[in-house]
Amino acid sequence: MRVFVLALDGCEVGFVERWRLRGLMQRTYGSVQVPGECFARILGRDGRIIHEPYTPMVWYAFITGTLPKGRIGRLLRRRRWTNPVVDKLVDVFARGWGLERRFGILRRMGFKRRVVDRRDYGVPTIFDHARKPHAIDVPAYSPMWNLGIYEGEFGFDKIPNVIRQAFKRFEDKKRRVAEILGSDWDLIMVWTKLLDIVGELAFGLPEMYRAYRAADAYVQELSRELGDDCVLLVVSDHGMKRLEGTRSFGMHTDRAFWSLNFETDWRPKSVTDFYGKIVEWLRS
Numbered sequence: 031m032r033v034f035v036l037a038l039d040g041c042e043v044g045f046v047e048r049w050r051l052r053g054l055m056q057r058t059y060g061s062v063q064v065p066g067e068c069f070a071r072i073l074g075r076d077g078r079i080i081h082e083p084y085t086p087m088v089w090y091a092f093i094t095g096t097l098p099k100g101r102i103g104r105l106l107r108r109r110r111w112t113n114p115v116v117d118k119l120v121d122v123f124a125r126g127w128g129l130e131r132r133f134g135i136l137r138r139m140g141f142k143r144r145v146v147d148r149r150d151y152g153v154p155t156i157f158d159h160a161r162k163p164h165a166i167d168v169p170a171y172s173p174m175w176n177l178g179i180y181e182g183e184f185g186f187d188k189i190p191n192v193i194r195q196a197f198k199r200f201e202d203k204k205r206r207v208a209e210i211l212g213s214d215w216d217l218i219m220v221w222t223k224l225l226d227i228v229g230e231l232a233f234g235l236p237e238m239y240r241a242y243r244a245a246d247a248y249v250q251e252l253s254r255e256l257g258d259d260c261v262l263l264v265v266s267d268h269g270m271k272r273l274e275g276t277r278s279f280g281m282h283t284d285r286a287f288w289s290l291n292f293e294t295d296w297r298p299k300s301v302t303d304f305y306g307k308i309v310e311w312l313r314s
């Protein structure tokens with residue numbers, strides 16, 4: 031059976047329920063636990079360090095069915111150096127967030143960096159089980175993936191533009207999906223950060239509601255297009271709650287939303303549970 035995975039970064043089950051977004055809920059829905067192994071300390075929007083599910087680590091767990099422990103966990107928290115000796119030294123001596131910044135000297139010496147991707151894994155992913163897979167911007171997997179345009183942009187004045195860009199990117203992504211839907215494929219996974227961006231930068235504001243409605247409408251559109259002989263799995267990497275002490279900033283929670291376009295008694299418990307099921311669907 032063909033499988034379409036719509037990866038809605040940061041989709042919060044609480045909002046789906048509060049606004050009764052039937053498109054997002056599909057026929058069966060729920061939420062899964064994000065294990066502690068997928069957490070990292072990151073710089074929050076208000077400048078504080080917060081401990082929360084870290085997007086590339088959760089998606090790694092989703093597509094491999096394994097937790098990002100040990101070396102791969104460390105690698106997912108940073109970018110790699112293309113020179114293997116330099117990379118090994120940095121990995122061994124600069125573990126942890128923050129230390130990497132002090133390696134400007136390496137950049138000035140001409141060493142280059144790249145993001146962690148499928149080359150670094152050593153375990154199979156859902157894409158290895160498909161005949162004609164398409165991975166569109168999947169974090170920690172697709173070549174040159176990145177988490178978005180606003181990394182390092184903390185100015186309040188930039189927020190409206192970042193949100194406008196997020197809506198625009200969502201539309202661009204829909205167009206990219208439309209282009210491959212008509213081709214020969216058995217697995218498509220497409221990742222969008224729209225709900226994560228509005229959750230983090232416009233928590234509780236009308237833009238956030240508008241984004242959830244846009245996602246809801248898109249799932250309905252996809253569902254019609256794909257029909258009943260295709261699995262449509264909508265899934266998230268974490269939920270979202272208000273960042274304490276702020277008016278409209280959000281932070282990640284450890285409950286991740288999921289939904290399916292058919293009735294089933296299967297209830298995933300953890301983000302690592304989807305891998306085996308996707309493999310099973312692809313084989314059926």
Ligand SMILES: [Zn+2]
Nearest residue numbers: 039040085267
């Ligand atoms: Zn995320």
